[in-house]
Amino acid sequence: MSIPNFRPTPASLPPPNAGLVLRQPKGLPANFQPLNPLQFILRAAEIYPDKLALLHSDVKYPVAYSFAVWCQRIQNLAYALIKAGIKPGDRVAVIAPNSGKLITVPLDANHGVLAAQAVPCLINTRLKPSEVAYILEHSGSSIILVDHEYVHLLPQDPKVPVVVCHDTGRAGDPYEEFLTSGRAYSQERGWAGLEYTSDEYAPATLCYTSGTTGRPKGVVTTLRGSYLAAVANAYESRIHLESTYLWILPMFHAAGWTFPWATVFGFATQITMRTVDYPLIWKHFLNSGVTHYCGAPTVQIGIVNDPAAKRLPQSISAIIAGAAPTASLIASLEEIGIQPIHVYGLTQYGPFTRNYTQPSWDGLSLQERSKFMAYQGHPFATAQDARVVYPPKSDDDVLVDVPRDGKTVGEIVTRGNIIMKEYFRDPEATKKAFRGGSFNTGDLAVIHPGGAVAVVDRSKDIIISGGENASSLAIEQELASHPCVLEVSVVARSHHKWGERPYAFVILKPKSKAKWKNRHSAFEQSLKSHAKERLPGFACPEWVQVVDELPKTSTGKILKVDLRKRVAALAKL
Amino acid sequence: MSIPNFRPTPASLPPPNAGLVLRQPKGLPANFQPLNPLQFILRAAEIYPDKLALLHSDVKYPVAYSFAVWCQRIQNLAYALIKAGIKPGDRVAVIAPNSGKLITVPLDANHGVLAAQAVPCLINTRLKPSEVAYILEHSGSSIILVDHEYVHLLPQDPKVPVVVCHDTGRAGDPYEEFLTSGRAYSQERGWAGLEYTSDEYAPATLCYTSGTTGRPKGVVTTLRGSYLAAVANAYESRIHLESTYLWILPMFHAAGWTFPWATVFGFATQITMRTVDYPLIWKHFLNSGVTHYCGAPTVQIGIVNDPAAKRLPQSISAIIAGAAPTASLIASLEEIGIQPIHVYGLTQYGPFTRNYTQPSWDGLSLQERSKFMAYQGHPFATAQDARVVYPPKSDDDVLVDVPRDGKTVGEIVTRGNIIMKEYFRDPEATKKAFRGGSFNTGDLAVIHPGGAVAVVDRSKDIIISGGENASSLAIEQELASHPCVLEVSVVARSHHKWGERPYAFVILKPKSKAKWKNRHSAFEQSLKSHAKERLPGFACPEWVQVVDELPKTSTGKILKVDLRKRVAALAKL
Incomplete structure (x- = not known):
């Protein structure tokens, strides 16, 4: 697939006969290669240079990159970071939207930052500026790569260099200029001018937990673990040359479950979108030969x-x-x-x-x-x-x-x-x-x-009802089988007699909304009967509330902490 | 697939709720697990205990083992070896025929010997007794597991314990008694009574090169390398739960190219035969759902x-x-x-x-x-x-x-x-x-x-003809495209004028034999014309000899060293 009138920037074009091997650290034995998922893109660019690696088509400035071109861009990013003073082990903050919205940044980062022996710190775009500030501060990031739509999340004075990407892939875009500066700085030394880290336990990524309780914690993964996990994901999901992977899962969520690397390991094509947009997902399902996605x-x-x-x-x-x-x-x-x-x-x-x-x-x-x-x-x-x-x-x-x-x-x-x-x-x-x-x-x-x-x-989601442990998950599983329920979440509500009792928040299926309109108690009755047939008494919901939506984390997990707050605000029983 | 009237020996049956985790060496961090292909059989027995793992059906005493049973037998072998005095790092010699002829030994060994932290030394069954003696001596093997048909390959006084397998899988077979002794010795401590090695660079296998020049050399592979190679082979060949692998490749050849582990990693079924028997191969191709083989x-x-x-x-x-x-x-x-x-x-x-x-x-x-x-x-x-x-x-x-x-x-x-x-x-x-x-x-x-x-x-197969380097491989590729040629091998023959010239040994296709009967020079002419259309003059064969068979190593490689001897014995030119 190619994009009419699109040409990668001159700096994105690899020289003929580009070497695709990094310098080996001195003294490594011939039978020890530190495991590192960066190896996958070099192999893909070597074996299938002209295959479509990345397609980002549903934007004003669509782009499509082959493995050879993408690999060159990754190399440029590595050199640009080194030119900007990034040293091995430094953190590089990346703030780019959910599903590869800014294709080049999160995907490039998972490879290019590694090539500079630095650590990509992928930040959730749905956080508040104060939370982003905390992560930037805590991670000690030395540079920030940010999508133009998320500049407002940054502190007024970020204290470190900021590179904004306008998601154009065209000359004049500050991110493209950054890559181009990296190419110039490389003086065409290519991959041989960069060096593999000799330590496979060096950090691969830094991702912060969603922090449903307290401050988010920074999870540091290892190169060895990322390599082995990516290989396993490719094997388990059977991702191969003929596969097309659609990015729906946010890449900042546990480093995209290692799929930024697993797809490259399998030589698959990746398609990215700026948002989770269901009609667009269906367009790609039906027209782009999608074979895999996560969510x-x-x-x-x-x-x-x-x-x-x-x-x-x-x-x-x-x-x-x-x-x-x-x-x-x-x-x-x-x-x-x-x-x-x-x-x-x-x-x-x-x-x-x-x-x-x-x-x-x-x-x-x-x-x-x-x-x-x-x-x-x-x-x-x-x-x-x-x-x-x-x-x-x-x-x-x-x-x-x-x-x-x-x-x-x-x-x-x-x-x-x-x-x-x-x-x-x-x-x-x-x-x-x-x-x-x-x-x-x-x-x-x-x-x-x-x-x-x-x-x-x-542990915190268990409901202790009448001295019995009721799993909110098990209750949700059963309530979800009611024919009119689209989605459901259950939390504990304090109860003077039972200690706690289950409280169910329910979203109705669109087609069922009319049926129960203004008949809430009839629906509540129907759902409770449904529950009684399937669950012990202590696990049956005492209260049912129909809602239009449920509060969720940026990664799609239901924020039970918010639901608990709502329930806690109700009258004491 | 099950075998009528066949029941595994009582010692082969795992106890209910058998634990499938080896003891971890003390002090290993939670994020370091030494890579070891032994892990695969434990995982297979855990996830698919009842799936057919091994089928060895074309013998007087056929057997079929599920992953759970096979895994127990591997455990028994480990304990039996330990009981016999085998210590970590010791070599265990295995002499069993080509393609899993004695299913239990080479396949068991690649797992069970590792479970005793020892090193399987798989010996080519087509060697002469003197060569076997050399390998037994050089490897310093502490025990020998041998198929009953190959006992004659052993020295008169092997100086170490010998366990003979009659390939029956039934009580009374010395190999089965050996496994049973291991079970008894385990005192039902199970896998938890065995320990993982903490060193992933510990030896995995010891295989001797075929030694076409000089003494064979003993190749020691690593656990880490074997793990990673097996995973790659499963991924590249797409071996999965629904796959059936037929053993044609000898397991003693480079440890069966790691397929004894790759198949288990993928939960595939393995079928073994005592010899490379083409009608039998076709029987399995057509009736046993074979999906993969090597050769x-x-x-x-x-x-x-x-x-x-x-x-x-x-x-x-x-x-x-x-x-x-x-x-x-x-x-x-x-x-x-x-x-x-x-x-x-x-x-x-x-x-x-x-x-x-x-x-x-x-x-x-x-x-x-x-x-x-x-x-x-x-x-x-x-x-x-x-x-x-x-x-x-x-x-x-x-x-x-x-x-x-x-x-x-x-x-x-x-x-x-x-x-x-x-x-x-x-x-x-x-x-x-x-x-x-x-x-x-x-x-x-x-x-x-x-x-x-x-x-x-x-290096030694290059023919230096008239000062030009002619690749015998390239010549063979071209000669093999002649419609009457089944197989061909080309070596150098000394030549007073050109230095060397190519000499071709050819096997005719069965259906072409009649055509050229008593018409050798016509065939030679036809092959030389064929060559002239495709190869430079210095690479065209000067001599063509039709033979009924070519000398081969036990692993199916043509023994050019023998062909060179034949050519050297001819009159000098």
Whole structure:
């Protein structure tokens, strides 16, 4: 695919016979190559130089780059950063919109910043200026790359150089001038003028948690972990030369779950958009040969409920994380030809477990099968252990696994190469996170007889109703199967008699809105009966509130902290 | 698939809720898991315990094992070895026939020996007793696992314990008794009673080169390299849950190119046979849902020319290495639905480069396309650099790449994680192999403008004819396109005027034998005319000899050293 009248800037064109090998650090043995996901773009540019790597077409100034051209731009970025004084280990802040809105910045950064041996710090664009200021300060970023629409998020006096990108890809755009300055600075030394880091445990990315509680924490991943996770994501999702990946997931969310690298590892084409725009998503699904995308269930719900939704001519794999897909979502996806791949992970490592389809599910009803498909499953290709353990009583306590009974609730702890390096500048939080020699996720789960992990809730999302632990997640799963429910979120409300009771916030399906108009108590009755057939009494919602939308983080996670505040503001019971 | 009346031995049945995690070495950080291909079988047994892992059906005592059962047998082997006194780092010799003839030994060994932190030394079954004795002595193997048909290869007094396998999988078989003893010795401590090695550069396997010149050298691979190579092979060959891999390649050849692990990484089913038996291969192709196999071109020629060969109902991927496939072989494979994947590697690391299909080949004739498909190509997924360099003048000389002109001949040098650790007990050969900081392959090659490497010959296979360098490989490629030629090998013969001249040994296609019967000079004429149309004069064969078979190594490589001896014995010219 090419864009009429578009030519990459002269600085983006690689010289003929461009070498694509970085300088090796002196003294490395021939059988040790520090794992580094930067290797993938060099390989892609070498083997498939002319293949379409990036397409950013739905903007005033569309661009399309081959692997060779994109790779040159990445090299230019590395040199431009070095020229700007960036040293190995420095942080480079990137503020660019959700789904590759500014294609060049977040995607370039995940490669070009690494090529300068620096660390991309991808900042959530939906944060408030004060939060952005905190992250810029805490990360100690030495330079800021920012999309023109997000300049207002920056402090008045950022104290460090700022490069604005107008998302044009044309001469005159300050970001393009920055890249061009890098090319000039390189004096055509090319990749051989840059050096691989010899330490595969050097930082790869710095992403801040969404901070639903307290200040966001800076998650530092490793090059080794990013390499292995990206390879696993490409393998598990079967991303190859013929694949086309559509960017719906924000790249600042856990470094795009390593898909900026996984797609390049597989030589796939990437398509980016400035916003999560459902009609545009459907345009690409139907016309651009999309084969893969990632997204939280809430985004998936938006996709299947868009008026343009219809049976797809090709099969698309949807990698789902952030929460378990409900039965009705799985049915809606499968009906139009989208195959859900349910994975589970955290900012601290991206996808880590996967729900592996079992032969024993053949012949089950969708309802039964979707219960199994909601499990977070088993550690995936290059991940190591995901255990469910009893909470340790002291720091030195040996972790003990809960029985595989699908009932006993414990905490998920993980270990393996793809686990983060540390919380940036927070040794105390790091120590706490690695208590007992594993990473403590804070996610509560059971483990089923087959070894599949199933999250029941974040510790703070458990509702203690009449002395019983009710999982808000399990309640949501059941309420979501009511035919009129589009999306639902359940939190605890204090109760003088029961301690806590479940409070349900519900969005109705568009087609069901008319049916229940001005008949709230009838709908509440219907939903409660639905719940009673499926849940123990203590887990049935005591209150049902129909809303038009639910508060969400920039990454599509429902902000239960906000819902809890709303509930806390209600009269005491 | 199950085998009627077959039940695994009681010791092969895992206990309910068997833990599948080895003890972690103390003090490892949560984000460091030493890469080790042993992890794959544990994951497969956890996620797909009941899936058919191994099928060995074409013998008097057929067996079929699920992942759970096979994994238990591997554990038993580890304990049995420990009981027998095997310590970490010890070598365990395995002498079992070509393609998993004795399924349990070579496949078990690649996992079970690792679980005892020992090193499997897989010995070529076509060697002479004196050669086997040399390897047993040189490797210092502490125990020998041997198939009952190969006991005669052992020295009279092997000085170390010998476990004979009768390939029955039934009680009473000494190998089964050995496994059973391991189970008893474990006292049901299970995997938790074994420990991961904390060093990912510890040895994974010890395989001896075929030693076409001088004594065989022992190649020691690393756990890290084996892990990364296996993942890459699974990714590149697209081996997944639904795949069935047929063992044709000998497992003792470069540790089966890491496919014993790659298949398990992908949860594929493996089928083994005691010999390379073409009718049996076709039986499995047609009835067992085979999707993948590996083999040198000579084996591929046998497959496509078997009387049972016909258009396959499914697509099969054939991983080809050892030599480049000829145009006629590619055509024959594609015609029946076999997709060739041409890779290049050495015992020192297994597959390292791959021929990547290019869009520019679309619309080319088979003849033109197959020229490109014969290139060894680019470093594959987890491999790093494959360069073609001028021969260094001294040990300290910096390696200089030859130009990418497809003409200038240099030597292939490689570096990356999947390169071997060392030559066992041979520091001098190791030092020589790693001269200049890369692994020196001894393979002569050119590099094409697109960066693809193309082997022209082993240094010793170049024919210096009239002062020109003629590649015996290039001559063979052209002669193989003659319609009556099944297989061909070309070596140099001394010549008083030209220095050397090409001498061609040819096997005729079965259907062409009658045509040329008693008409040798007519055939010679026909082949020489064919050559003259395609090759420069100095590269045309001066002599043509029709033979019934060519001398080959156990791994299917043509033994040019034998052909050279035959030629040297002829009258001097």
